[in-house]
């Protein structure tokens with residue numbers, strides 16, 4: 214048994230609804246299918262006694278706000294004629310063509326009144342009838358199909374797939390049970406029971422019995438002379454007592470139990486016949502019987518059937534982890550496999566082992582709507598891509614604005630550090646550029662090259678060159694910062710200090726030359742001076 218639930222992979226998520234219309238209750242399972250994975254989301258069961266079929270289905274879809282992409286419904290096996298044929302070739306197209314001729318003789322109605330569908334059980338090699346293909350062919354009267362479609366139309370439901378009810382359990386079984394053994398699946402309902410024998414993983418035989426829980430209840434009614442409701446209650450509360458009891462208070466229960474067994478008798482006889490007929494025809498023993506449906510809840514029915522049929526009997530179950538996510542499913546574990554089987558049919562590929570009576574004039578036309586939906590989906594996807602692109606662009610733009618602000622503030626900081634006297638900064642970039650230009654000019658004026666940094670030594674050299682040889686001046690201290698030069702020295706006269714000042718003023722790089730100090734030395738022989746130059 215597999216724990217996960219895989220269907221057929223498509224990119225888009227699809228909502229698939231299984232709609233199981235029984236004579237006792239209507240069951241609905243809603244699942245979400247995406248990339249081959251199915252998640253069960255909702256489950257509803259409503260008794261048919263509470264209104265018309267359309268009202269009940271409409272009520273469920275409204276209550277659950279169900280807007281499905283695919284609805285799968287089913288038609289009862291007793292309304293469908295099923296045939297297993299051997300066709301002497303393997304080409305699928307050829308097989309489909311000959312089927313109407315093959316079945317024409319075996320059905321009591323004109324073929325034009327019927328809808329035919331089929332699936333291949335095994336492909337032959339085409340070397341004569343013995344090596345032909347095995348095909349399961351199913352026919353339904355157009356009138357029956359139309360009634361089914363019309364009644365669902367009244368509930369605003371348009372099923373994409375209309376499956377044979379007897380195959381529903383088969384889809385559930387093959388999803389989780391992987392055995393090569395030949396097994397029988399039995400859905401025991403209220404008015405009917407569906408048998409499907411699975412051989413080599415294919416539904417090798419299907420049959421519907423017009424017997425189920427209702428028959429048991431009516432036997433109790435008839436035998437105990439009580440009403441339907443009371444008989445139903447006794448059936449459910451008592452079930453089948455397997456061993457003889459001794460207590461007097463158990464007498465009533467013993468009676469109910471033996472009446473239930475009596476009610477089951479004709480059903481068991483038919484079931485035995487079908488199983489034996491299959492085993493004899495295919496020379497294949499059926500190793501196990503899996504049961505599901507409302508009447509499989511009958512207390513001890515598994516053990517009772519096991520004894521009567523001399524067969525291992527087990528409830529067909531859906532993995533717990535799948536059901537845990539499904540609200541309202543408590544106690545409905547035996548009801549749900551049929552409905553889930555319909556969901557799984559909706560997720561299958563075209564050529565799966567299943568039927569779909571929506572063919573010919575009853576072909577499901579919602580494809581157009583679906584492709585419109587697909588176009589809308591693509592448009593929505595494009596809008597999302599554009600939106601994401603815009604957001605990306607916007608965030609990059611924002612990022613750049615932030616980076617620009619950062620660079621601007623860095624420039625401002627560098628500018629203030631380089632030119633500390635500046636107070637009015639309007640455009641740091643522009644101001645920095647012009648300041649650099651000015652510095653460049655100064656460098657050029659001082660003889661600095663493109664690649665030369667203007668150093669103090671260069672300035673000192675320039676000053677030295679400007680001082681005439683005959684001028685008696687000694688410079689014994691030179692100090693330079695970003696905007697000023699301070700020269701300290703001595704000369705033989707005040708005139709020569711003045712001449713030096715004049716010579717320095719001739720250097721274009723210097724904005725202003727001031728003699729800040731000029732005084733005689735203590736021995737009165739020299740004139741000490743200090744000159745401040747603004748750059």
Ligand SMILES: Nc1ncnc2c1ncn2[C@@H]1O[C@H](COP(=O)(O)OP(=O)(O)OP(=O)(O)O)[C@@H](O)[C@H]1O
Pocket residue numbers: 234235236237238239401402403404405406425426427445448449506507508509510511512548
């Ligand atoms: N606990 C129980 N014990 C015995 N029988 C039960 C129990 N619960 C439900 N049933 C019987 O199960 C039957 C309903 O089963 P289910 O819901 O599978 O039928 P349905 O699908 O509506 O009908 P159908 O498929 O036959 O048209 C009723 O006969 C009901 O009495």
Ligand SMILES: [Mg+2]
Pocket residue numbers: 234235236402403506551
């Ligand atoms: Mg049913």
